[in-house]
Amino acid sequence: MIARDQSSQALSQILESRSRDRGNLISLLQETQAKLGYIPREAMQTIADFLGIPRVEVWGVATFYNQFRLTPLGKHHTVVCMGTACHLAGGNLILEALERELDIKAGETSADGNFSLERVACIGCCMLAPVALIGDRIYPRMTPFKAEEALIPYRQNSDGKNTAD
Ligand code: FES
Structure with missing residues (x-):
């Protein structure tokens, strides 16, 4: 920060x-x-x-305007594509799963600053819909279960580190 x-x-x-x-x-x-x-x-x-x-x-x-963020990005900025292809392929279910798992809404940052979540328009890889990103890593053909699993390496241990660092 x-x-x-x-x-x-x-x-x-x-x-x-x-x-x-x-x-x-x-x-x-x-x-x-x-x-x-x-x-x-x-x-x-x-x-x-x-x-x-x-x-x-x-x-x-x-x-x-939802383009503006009023809180700092988290250490692991997580993005869910809500463009047409991803929306039709269930992007809203991915977003809901991540909101539930992270206990934040799109546009917010977790209290520990580890995650922020955002919904975006098409990120240009519609063939892989529905798509999410954590940091700069793309997660293709997401399901709610895969979304929950994808977070695991980024979660902080009690010492503040995680396996994705
Ligand atoms: S609509 Fe999601 S990548 Fe294009």
């Missing part, structure tokens, strides 16, 4: 080159997320101050 002063430095660099036009709000949120991996609360306040708009307006936009 990026330390608070690093993230505020990164945000300052983004703002340096931008005008204070409120029409920049979405692109500022996108750049912040691209740089930090998510949009911290402090960043929303900084952007609101920069644009001269209420923080609630920034919050409203950040929470309206």
